[in-house]
Amino acid sequence: MSNLLLALTAVILAPFAGALISGIDRKFTAWFQGRVGPPIYQPFLDIIKLLGKECMAVNSRQRICVMVYLISAMTTVFLFFLGSDLLLIFFILTIGAVAFVLGAMSAPSPFSQIGAQRELIQVLTYEPLILLSFAGFFLVTGSFSVSYIQTWDQPLLFNLPLIYIALGFALTIKLRKSPFDISASHHGHQEIVKGSLTDYSGPQLAFVEIAHWYEIVFILAVFSLFWSTSLAGMAILLFLTYFAEIVIDNITARSTWRWMVAYVWPAGLGMIIINYVFILSI
Amino acid sequence: MFKKFINKLTLTSRVGSPWMVHLDCGSCNGCDIETWACLTPVYDMERFGIINVGNPKHADIFLVTGTVNHRNKHVLANVYNQMPAPRVVVSIGSCSNSGGIFRECYNVLGGADKIIPVDIYVPGCPPKPESIIDGALQAVKMFKNANS
Ligand code: SF4
Numbered sequence: 018m019s020n021l022l023l024a025l026t027a028v029i030l031a032p033f034a035g036a037l038i039s040g041i042d043r044k045f046t047a048w049f050q051g052r053v054g055p056p057i058y059q060p061f062l063d064i065i066k067l068l069g070k071e072c073m074a075v076n077s078r079q080r081i082c083v084m085v086y087l088i089s090a091m092t093t094v095f096l097f098f099l100g101s102d103l104l105l106i107f108f109i110l111t112i113g114a115v116a117f118v119l120g121a122m123s124a125p126s127p128f129s130q131i132g133a134q135r136e137l138i139q140v141l142t143y144e145p146l147i148l149l150s151f152a153g154f155f156l157v158t159g160s161f162s163v164s165y166i167q168t169w170d171q172p173l174l175f176n177l178p179l180i181y182i183a184l185g186f187a188l189t190i191k192l193r194k195s196p197f198d199i200s201a202s203h204h205g206h207q208e209i210v211k212g213s214l215t216d217y218s219g220p221q222l223a224f225v226e227i228a229h230w231y232e233i234v235f236i237l238a239v240f241s242l243f244w245s246t247s248l249a250g251m252a253i254l255l256f257l258t259y260f261a262e263i264v265i266d267n268i269t270a271r272s273t274w275r276w277m278v279a280y281v282w283p284a285g286l287g288m289i290i291i292n293y294v295f296i297l298s299i
Numbered sequence: 300m301f302k303k304f305i306n307k308l309t310l311t312s313r314v315g316s317p318w319m320v321h322l323d324c325g326s327c328n329g330c331d332i333e334t335w336a337c338l339t340p341v342y343d344m345e346r347f348g349i350i351n352v353g354n355p356k357h358a359d360i361f362l363v364t365g366t367v368n369h370r371n372k373h374v375l376a377n378v379y380n381q382m383p384a385p386r387v388v389v390s391i392g393s394c395s396n397s398g399g400i401f402r403e404c405y406n407v408l409g410g411a412d413k414i415i416p417v418d419i420y421v422p423g424c425p426p427k428p429e430s431i432i433d434g435a436l437q438a439v440k441m442f443k444n445a446n447s
Binding site: 061 | 354
């Protein structure tokens with residue numbers, strides 16, 4: 018019962034947390050670039066403004082896809098805090114990713130189409146890494162259940178250091194941060210205008226953004242599994258992880274999809290396999 | 300009461316988060332450079348929540364520079380029509396305000412307001428970044444009066 022309550026609270030609070038995190042993200046980015054930057058509550062203003070704008074959806078399929086994307090993002094957060102199975106969460110994550118690609122594909126604009134193709138390649142790149150990382154959790158703890166993994170008596174980071182890095186790659190791609198922001202550029206970089214997000218506007222864009230906030234929370238929740246023994250340790254690990262994401266986002270240029278596949282697969286899969294050998298040999 | 304609160308929230312957020320799209324209708328590049336200077340760390344328009352989105356479907360403010368001619372008037376109207384309401388148009392520089400030094404040319408129509416409704420005119424050839432930012436913020440204030 019208490020788990021259900023926790024999960025419901027998480028679903029309600031997650032967008033606020035996600036918005037705050039992306040506000041802090043923007044503040045840090047501004048600080049790195051020697052600017053003042055927008056206030057931390059800026060993402061809230063953005064989303065309220067977008068929700069209040071005229072609705073100009075390209076077609077009805079797009080609306081359905083946005084809803085599926087949002088609901089699947091909410092479900093991943095819900096299931097995670099419910100302590101459910103990692104594999105189930107992974108499948109729901111995939112449904113959301115596919116819905117997002119379909120939404121972008123439903124619009125005839127070439128920017129949207131190219132964005133969708135690239136998003137598909139991104140999904141293809143990070144999915145195996147995430148799945149194999151979850152298998153790494155299984156190899157150590159003997160269970161895919163989040164609630165069981167959380168009760169493990171020592172931080173999993175000691176057993177899974179390389180998987181932590183590989184998952185870092187996967188989740189940078191999932192967050193569409195530099196150097197892997199190839200499907201939807203943000204702010205000044207306009208190579209494909211806004212890629213897969215080009216044809217969303219007004220409330221639709223707001224829903225995509227809210228779904229993205231859920232994803233941020235979900236990703237941080239997955240990273241929290243690496244140090245679930247103490248709350249302070251978890252907080253420090255999450256802060257360092259996200260801070261590293263922001264730094265990498267700021268110091269790297271966008272890569273091409275070929276570079277991404279050619280680099281992330283060998284490096285990521287290699288690290289995961291070395292980590293497997295390490296786990297199985299002790 | 301609740302509706303009033305939501306209305307106020309929407310208006311505040313509109314003023315606090317205007318995203319801009321910039322169209323260069325064949326300017327000499329002077330105005331464009333000054334407009335882009337506003338986005339650099341020196342002027343930092345993002346302080347006011349202004350992001351350059353480069354996509355009319357996401358934008359609230361439309362910044363126009365350069366002379367409007369028979370070729371690009373369709374582009375101008377097209378970009379404007381793709382912006383979801385509420386939206387405001389800021390015309391930057393003499394060229395876009397009235398045709399500027401090119402107004403006598405046979406292919407030049409005059410200002411951007413011949414094609415789309417312009418809300419704010421920023422004078423100058425080229426205007427200073429400070430006055431462009433001022434123009435953008437004046438335009439944003441117009442959201443307060445818009446009831447859509
Ligand atoms: S107003 Fe002056 S600086 Fe601006 S585009 Fe025209 S000629 Fe160039």
